Structure formats: structure tokens, C-alpha cells
Amino acid sequence: MLSSLTSFSVRRRRTARVITAAAAIMTGVFGSFVLGDLRAIGLIGLGLAVAVLVDATVVRMLLVPATMELPGDHDRWLQRRLRRVLPCVDIDVDVEGRRHDAIAPGTTPERELAEVR
Numbered sequence: 001m002l003s004s005l006t007s008f009s010v011r012r013r014r015t016a017r018v019i020t021a022a023a024a025i026m027t028g029v030f031g032s033f034v035l036g037d038l039r040a041i042g043l044i045g046l047g048l049a050v051a052v053l054v055d056a057t058v059v060r061m062l063l064v065p066a067t068m069e070l071p072g073d074h075d076r077w078l079q080r081r082l083r084r085v086l087p088c089v090d091i092d093v094d095v096e097g098r099r100h101d102a103i104a105p106g107t108t109p110e111r112e113l114a115e116v117r
Helices: 004-035 039-069 072-083
Strands: none
Touching: 004 039
16 A cells, blocks of 8 residues: 555646646636626636636645645545445446446446436
8 A cells, every 4th residue: 555645646646737737728718708898707707717726736736735744644544434434335336236347338227317307
């Protein structure tokens, strides 16, 4: 089992590009609202663009790693304790209990669909 710092570093490296790309796209879209004619929409767009930049840089690149470093290897104690109490929820299982990746290609499992009204 990897140490807490090593596993967090691996997770951060895997998701850094996605978070950065999403933040860049959202900042561009929200920043384009500033170019519009309506002042209120422009201010909302500017506020959202700044908020996304602050979240992507300060929060996700500075505060989260620092917070994860403080407890060290004890940052996952709650998950182990709750694992005995909480039910196992798996979204990759169909009604019969088969995993979706175990279903033969070309077949469609019957599912119970909830009616939306």
C-alpha cells in the first residue's frame, strides 16, 4: 500500500491536466460574458471566471495538498472505520448483480427504469 503522500501525488498528477483544461475552458466561457452588452451579465461572468481561476490554482494546487499533508498517513482513517457500517454501493452492477464490464458485448441487460413524471 502506498503512503498517503505518494498516493495523493499520483492522483494529483493524473487529474491535473483535466482540472487545468476544465478551468481554462470555463474561464474562457465566463470571460466571454464580459464582452456582452449587458453589464450585469458581464459582472457575473467576471466573478465566475475569477472564482474558477482561484479554485483551480489556490484551492486545488495549494490548499488541498497542504491539508492532505498535515495528517500524514492518518488522513484515511474515517474510510476504514465507516467501511464496516456503510452499505456497499456499486453503480456498475445491474439488477441481477452482474457487473457491467462482465456483460457480453451485444447484449442488453434488462433494467428497472424509474418513471419520471
